[in-house]
Amino acid sequence: MAGARIILDEMELRIPVASGKGKTSLLIAYDKEVSVTGKIASYIVTWSKEAFYLRFVEYGTSHSAANPFMRPAFEAKKNAAAEAVRQVIDEKLKAANGK
Template identity: 30%
Template structure:
């Protein structure tokens, strides 16, 4: 099973208090869009670092670039609350590469991503997710901070213009 990396930003007690004072919808949505901005930074870096095959690997094999296209971020509402929002940056990996559906489209899932990230007995690891997080940790935190400041200012402006 893949180890999950977590980014935890300390010193946000004041932010939590301020969010609780805002209307619930505003606080939740403001925090969600700011965490989205940070997750996007990490996702984009992981896509840039994901290896790409130089040529087609043959019939019934994923085309070059499938791994890059499969790097996604996903909001997890079950793990989120008013003062906490959770996004995963991961790889879409559910199905092996095969024809599916009525039109016979090929799946875009990179089911083999773990072999690339962690290696196997016969293949050295070529990590791309973990290094992306390490490289962009500060930039992601800064993106979250900037986006939250924008959103709070935007919402404050709405409330100050009301009669």
């Protein structure tokens, strides 16, 4: 979740704002298919179903050019997100070992 929050924050900064609804449609979702209870928690950063049109903004259409915000946000913050995840894991391990 720590890494996903960093990516989401960057996406909110980069998303093109025409009406403002796109920014409020961004969310973090728990991925049940990849997660294993008690072992692995996987999260995805995406948009709500109501904001389906954001895929057209991200990837473009035959009538409009792409205006990507999702991939650039990930690329800009992937190292910071990985570091945030590492820090959370380190904290949990230290707490489990009593340090």
